[in-house]
Amino acid sequence: MKKIKILHIAQSEIGGVTEYIKMLLKYMDNNKFEFYLIGSKQYESQKNIFKELNCKIITVDMKRKISPKSDWKSILNIRNYIKNINPDIIHLHSSKAGALGRIASIFLNIPVVYNAHGWAFDMNLSKKKKLMYVYVEKILARFTDAIVDISDHEEDSQKKYKIKPKKYTKVIYNGIDLERYNMKYDIQKIKQKLNIPSNAFVVGMVARISEQKSPESFLKIASKLQEKLGNCYFILVGDGDLRSKIENLVDKCGLKNNFLITGWTNEVPKYISIFDIGILTSKWEGFGLVLAEYMAAKKPIVAFNSGGIPNVVKDNYNGLLFDYGDIDSFYEAIIKIKNNGEFREKLISNGYDVVNERFNVERVAKEHEELYLDLVVNV
Incomplete structure (x- = not known):
């Protein structure tokens, strides 16, 4: 049986999101799935760790702050890597990678999963900035097959602002190793x-x-x-x-x-x-x-x-x-x-x-496997 290729994309600083991805790699079935990661330059220090987890890692320049020129270069680089890898599923983590990755994957006909790991508009922001983030998430949701929320609060925020992916939202409570x-x-x-x-x-x-x-x-x-x-x-x-x-x-x-x-x-x-x-x-x-x-x-x-x-x-x-x-x-x-x-x-x-x-991560990994398989079968 051909393995299903999962491409994770993450910009965030080394921390919770990184550990989340590592846990999925450790506990998901390597006989069914093949893993890739496109990460920001900060992931250079993590390359050996991800290789030990049987994940092929590529680093590109992704800035946390909005920068039209830099972001466009990141999008083009990410799109080229997506085409080369040709994954069965693209899984995006956090808002910046979520935006860059979804724009990069437009018209490639690959199922996209997005996990905000905490909505950006839930931050302590001005009303104008909050509404801007909501608007961006609503637009990008049109290019998202499934959204993963890690808590009831995250799902409630998503519903409040009517952020609707193409297929469905799934709440998968976080877990630890x-x-x-x-x-x-x-x-x-x-x-x-x-x-x-x-x-x-x-x-x-x-x-x-x-x-x-x-x-x-x-x-x-x-x-x-x-x-x-x-x-x-x-x-x-x-x-x-x-x-x-x-x-x-x-x-x-x-x-x-x-x-x-x-x-x-x-x-x-x-x-x-x-x-x-x-x-x-x-x-x-x-x-x-x-x-x-x-x-x-x-x-x-x-x-x-x-x-x-x-x-x-x-x-x-x-x-x-x-x-x-x-x-x-x-x-x-x-x-x-x-x-x-x-x-x-x-x-x-x-x-x-x-x-x-x-909060056992083995349960988290199993629920992700079910999500990926459903998207591949019903694409």
């Missing part, structure tokens, strides 16, 4: 290597350092905790365009000796293992996949109640949620979890059950 969190780590050894005091109370967040994730909120919370407890350590696992700004704020807040920014890393589970609490301070969020990672690692959660996060965390059951910007309640919740062992264990136990029942 639980296998990565079955490893046992020597927490004290890791702390020692990172120069973290052995008895420090560690609050951590895994996130791209960008406006969306609101790292300045993390700093406000960190300052309050350090003032109250005096024996805290804070870890931000990730990188991004606001890193320099956040590093300057860390200094101004007097947290230089208590704060670590790891940069991009393939050792996320290792860092999460030393968290006492995992947090997420996003302004908007399509899903909040890292919250499932915290649960798999048996860490209690505090987060802002943004976008699709309630699909992952039920308040007061497997975590605590607060309105975006409510720094005082967020900080007090961390104190409560630290001081109340019984409550903390309840959140951890419920979270571990939830992630195993609902």
Whole structure:
């Protein structure tokens, strides 16, 4: 039987989208599918990893910001690669790759799947800019066979603005590779290597350092905790365009000796293992996949109640949620979890059950296989 060629296209910075694609590659049936990836130049550092996952990778120049001249060059390059690869399915990830990829694939008669991973118009935007993004998505939906939403919130936003693909929308809740969190780590050894005091109370967040994730909120919370407890350590696992700004704020807040920014890393589970609490301070969020990672690692959660996060965390059951910007309640919740062992264990136990029942990536991979097969058969 001839293998079905799946071409993924992604522009986004290394982070959640990249991990999502890696998980699909790892758990989908290699006997049925053959995988390709067109990624931005940032994916150069990931080439060996994708090759190990039996995915042929090509990098092209794709800018995050809108640039007519640069974007047109990207579209022409992507179109040429699409023609050379001749895939059976094109799967586009996030808004920029979604726009470039759909324009590049017009009239090629190849089924197109689009996953926004959080709609751009759900961001904190001016009314004019929001409507512009909605209009663009509605137009591009005419060249999209299927849209994958990763949360109920994402589907609700799509329905609200009447964004209709040619065939259908499918909600496929996000998932994580639980296998990565079955490893046992020597927490004290890791702390020692990172120069973290052995008895420090560690609050951590895994996130791209960008406006969306609101790292300045993390700093406000960190300052309050350090003032109250005096024996805290804070870890931000990730990188991004606001890193320099956040590093300057860390200094101004007097947290230089208590704060670590790891940069991009393939050792996320290792860092999460030393968290006492995992947090997420996003302004908007399509899903909040890292919250499932915290649960798999048996860490209690505090987060802002943004976008699709309630699909992952039920308040007061497997975590605590607060309105975006409510720094005082967020900080007090961390104190409560630290001081109340019984409550903390309840959140951890419920979270571990939830992630195993609902967010196993093997289920995500199977649902994608079904989607791809349906599109190929019914094209």
